[in-house]
Amino acid sequence: MPLRAIKMLVIEDDPQIRLFLRRVLDIHGATIIDAEDGQSGYRLIERENPDVVLLDLGLPDIDGLKLFESIRAKFTVPVIVMSARSDESTIVEALDMGVEDFVTKPFGVDELMARVRAAMRRKLVGEGREQIFKNRGLEVDLASRSVKRDGQEIRLSPKEYDLMKQLTLSAGKVLTHRQLMGAVWPGDTDIQYLRIYIRQIRQKIEPNPDQPSLIITEPGVGYRLMAE
Ligand code: CA
Numbered sequence: 001m002p003l004r005a006i007k008m009l010v011i012e013d014d015p016q017i018r019l020f021l022r023r024v025l026d027i028h029g030a031t032i033i034d035a036e037d038g039q040s041g042y043r044l045i046e047r048e049n050p051d052v053v054l055l056d057l058g059l060p061d062i063d064g065l066k067l068f069e070s071i072r073a074k075f076t077v078p079v080i081v082m083s084a085r086s087d088e089s090t091i092v093e094a095l096d097m098g099v100e101d102f103v104t105k106p107f108g109v110d111e112l113m114a115r116v117r118a119a120m121r122r123k124l125v126g127e128g129r130e131q132i133f134k135n136r137g138l139e140v141d142l143a144s145r146s147v148k149r150d151g152q153e154i155r156l157s158p159k160e161y162d163l164m165k166q167l168t169l170s171a172g173k174v175l176t177h178r179q180l181m182g183a184v185w186p187g188d189t190d191i192q193y194l195r196i197y198i199r200q201i202r203q204k205i206e207p208n209p210d211q212p213s214l215i216i217t218e219p220g221v222g223y224r225l226m227a228e
Contacts, residue, residue, distance in 0.1 A: 006120060009050035010034040011041030011067075012082065013060050017105075021054065024109045030116075038062035045075055052119055053079045054112075055099075057090060065090070068099055078119040082107070088220045095176045095221065102174065102221075118172025118227050133168045135228045138205050138214055140168045147205070154204050159184060163197050164205075167215065172227030174218050198223060 008030050010021050018034050025032045033048055035041035038059045045053065053071070057064030068079055078100040083091050085104040095102065100122075101115045133140040139148040147154045147164060156164055166175060166183045177191045185193055198217075202209045216224045 006051045006116070007031040007033070007048065008052050008054065008116070009041065009044055009048065010054045011038065011059065012054070012056040013037060013058075014056070017056075017082075021112075024112075028113065038064075038067040042067065042070060045071060045077060050077060051123075052100075052116055053077055055079050055081050057081050057083045057087065057094065065094055065097065068094065068097060072098060078123065080115050080119060092176055092178075092221055095174065096178055100173060114172070114227075121172060121227060122170065133171050133225075133227075135171075135226060136207065136214060140164060142168060149205055156201065156204065160197055160201050160204075163194075164201055167223065167225035171225045174222050174224040176222040180222065 008025060010018060010025075010032060012018050012021070012034065013036050015036070018036070022032050022034065033044055033050065035044050038061050041053075041055070041059075044050070055064060055068065055071075059067065064081065064083075068081070071077070071079060081091070081094050081099050081102045083094075083102060083104055087104075091102050091104070100119050103112055103115060131141065131143045133142075137150045139151075140146075141148075142165060145161065147156055147161070162184045163180065166180060177194060178189075180194055181188060181191060184197075198215060199209075202212050202215055206212050206214055214226055216226055218224055
């Protein structure tokens with residue numbers, strides 16, 4: 001889905017950020033609507049049916065996480081949250097509650113666009129239109145359980161594949177430690193396993209495992225498989 005076909009709702013009380021987003025998203029040809037508080041933002045979702053919502057977690061009238069809960073109770077629209085870099089625990093909480101992704105302020109246009117593109121791409125995966133992930137020589141085919149690097153089949157252990165599959169299903173999106181542990185090692189909370197397996201997979205798939213460009217660490221939050 002090209003960005004120009006996207007209708008985006010920005011819920012943000014800071015007028016400068018709203019203006020900035022309106023300008024950059026306009027340049028990319030997206031349709032922008034915005035709201036300066038949570039209540040009017042919620043009403044706009046009902047009325048305008050946006051493709052994606054950018055939600056500031058620090059709003060004047062309602063806690064951002066509470067607003068997200070109300071949105072999710074009624075709508076399936078992907079929500080990307082905006083937050084301060086120091087607000088790591090709130091970001092993790094929001095992600096564990098099911099927000100799509102996050103950006104920390106101040107963020108760049110490229111970073112934001114990558115998050116939005118990834119969210120739109122996952123909508124297509126969710127609708128079953130895409131089965132194969134490709135990026136930087138890595139190819140993951142979930143239908144045939146095949147993982148290749150530069151055309152060569154890579155052998156992953158069953159747990160490594162499970163982890164790779166979770167990252168691929170959410171390609172471009174950050175997954176928290178808890179989300180990955182819950183999917184691959186249900187009931188276990190020791191993220192040391194996760195670190196070890198991520199390291200093993202990197203050895204197999206990364207062009208340079210010491211400087212990962214495919215599976216990125218989001219410090220304090222989790223991991224992200226980079227999409228094209
Ligand atoms: Ca704010």
